[in-house]
Amino acid sequence: MRYKRILCPIAVFVMSFVFIAGCGNDNSATPSVALEDTITTETLVAHAQALERISLSNALSRSSASPGYIQAMDYIKGHLRGPGWKVWEQRFEYRFFLETEDPVLSMISPGQKTYAWGTDYQTITYSGFGDVTAGIVFVTPVLPPGETPNTSTDGCEAADFHNIDVRGKIAVIQRGTCDFIKKVSNAESRGAAAVLIFNEGQEGRTDIVAGALPNDSIVGIPVIGIRYDLGKTLHDRYSAGAAVTLRAAITGKSAMAPTYNLFAETVAGRNDQVILIGAHLDSVIEGPGINDNGSGTAALLEVSRQIDLQGYTPKNKIRFAWWAAEENGLIGSYHYLDNLSPTEVRDIAMYLNVDSIASHNFIRGVEDADLSDTIDYPETIYSETPKGSGTIEQVLLDYFHAQGLPTKPTPLTGLTDYEGFAKYGIPFGGLYAGLDGMKTEAEALLFGGMAGEPYDSCYHKACDTVSNMNTQIFTENARAVAHVAQYFGDRKVTTLFDKASSSRTLRAASGKTVKTGKTSRDRYHKDRRYRATR
Known part of the structure; x- marks a missing residue:
């Protein structure tokens, strides 16, 4: 049943950032509109601008363990104070690297x-x-x-x-x-x-x-x-x-320092079918990181905010994660997974990774979670993916294609936070708009933009600000996140995945050959805990 709800967006300021708040909650099982239809460019950009202000006032960065990172956490927590949310932090230490x-x-x-x-x-x-x-x-x-x-x-x-x-x-x-x-x-x-x-x-x-x-x-x-x-x-x-x-x-220093993963989970829903959606909150030291990954951070925040505002009560718990120390080697997401019990791992039905989704010279990238298009790419590190991963990919493809929006399969390089979930056999998918690779002629015909130019020329630079974002793809991808949250939040996920055909066992792919005309996803900048960069 649906309950009529009065909405009261109130603009207030917290620590000089825009704060967009709801005024309560109810017990309606389904929102009166699809969650994706509630996501607006204006609110997404407002969140991105807030993250930019935080970075600019903290040495241009939200790097893990920095004051900017802590302030960004506070900004997110300020939006998630309603009774429908359980919010917590996970502290851990990692080794930071700083050039002096x-x-x-x-x-x-x-x-x-x-x-x-x-x-x-x-x-x-x-x-x-x-x-x-x-x-x-x-x-x-x-x-x-x-x-x-x-x-x-x-x-x-x-x-x-x-x-x-x-x-x-x-x-x-x-x-x-x-x-x-x-x-x-x-x-x-x-x-x-x-x-x-x-x-x-x-x-x-x-x-x-x-x-x-x-x-x-x-x-x-x-x-x-x-x-x-x-x-x-x-x-x-x-x-x-x-x-x-x-x-x-x-010249510099390297030492252990504390930082935090941040989580927000719906109180409602089954706890053995958890829908986990994650984005890394940290930036590199060299820049404010608004596309990488303020875009994913803002998308998760706005989707979680709309779950509350629309009174959506999912059948499965939806857990949002803002990871720390991704830029240092996926450390936050691995720390989380490494400290779960076997039962807690089994209770995670799926994971959606949201990283760099607003690139100005974008592709509409969907991680090729079933490996049907990119198994022969040299950068693809898997030959199998966890059972159900292809279903997540297909839901994203169906969503975009229903709107007449073309997509591009992106290879599973393991260079972002889905890697740990793959290692633990948890079905995963992801969205990605391109970073330091060059847009091909074929991609320019498909998505517009400039062939022969980087997807994001400000990647890991001081110019990665709000003005570096493409708000069209930002909004489209954030709405896709909302769609995934509601689609899987309302279904028995393990039943869906039982119909899939792939295995939960992964092994490293080798002997790959290059195919032409494929997306370049050359993200070799990040080290990984179990497979270092090359």
Whole structure:
């Protein structure tokens, strides 16, 4: 039955942000309108603007453990005070990485040149610290690069260094098949004073290697990522016999610090069919992170707010999660899962991941959770997904296609918070609008925008503000989140998934081949707890 409800949106200010509040709750089982129809661009943008103000007033960031992160948590909690919600935090510690001075990469000889941070190079997160001036040495690069991406084995084996003297030198190593940490560890164990990792060189793999080492790795030498063409230029000089000397300096600190996951769960609903929807709340230190991932944060907040305002009482509990330390290696979502009992894991019927859904040069990306389109992608790390994952994908596809909106399957790279749920055998899906990959001609025809340009040119930069967002795709994706919440909130999910055909057992995919005309989702910047970046 439905109950008539009087709505009273009230604009107030909390800590100088916009606060949009409801005025009560009732026990109606179904809202008078579909939840997705209640999501407006104006309220989504208001939340994004609030997150931007928080970041701008806190050193341009909502990085985990920062004051900006705590204030963003408070902003969310301020909207979830009604009796229909159970709200809690989960404290944990993680190792943060902070540069206290600008890094340096420069050529000392032959000639002198200072390279530009953000244009020529970036620090690899969880690098060691130090100031090194030394000659360079290459290991086993493949130049020109192979036709297939992710095939260079440069520096991946200890044997690669047997006939190369890297002691006291800066080892320049090509990105490729193995994790960054393996290349760095091999070089450091042979006495290298620093490591530069240059991109592999194929299409979509020429920009700066903006990567990270595992959060728990201990590296004692500077590690810097550079552009492919800079690596090739250095190699050309080195191969010609020039004695190239560089300076590489990284100054900073790394230590354990507390942070928090934040959860909000409907009081109503079955507790053995939990619909879990998550987005990471943290940003990188370098920017306010409004697309990545203020967009997902705002979408979850507005959907949860409308559940309350519309008096929706789901049959299954709906649990929203705002993850901490995603940018440091999916640490928050893994901490949550690792501390659940087996029964609590079984009670999670499904997970929807919402990450970077407002890219200005967007694709309408739906994670290829059944692997039907992207199983042969080199970046796809699974050959099977948990039973029911394809059903989540299909619900999203049906929702968009019913509105005449085209979609693009995105490969399961495991570089965002669904990875832990896959590991634990929990069905998952996700939305994604593109980050640092380049939009293809085919994608520009399908979605508009500029071919040959990044999906998000402000990815992990100070310019990732509200003005960087595309509000059309932001709204469409947020409405899709609302649709998923209500669709699965009203159904016995395990019965739906029992009709699916895939297995809950996962194994790492290998031997993949590249297909042309596919979405580039090159998010190698993030380290992972169980599978470090490469």
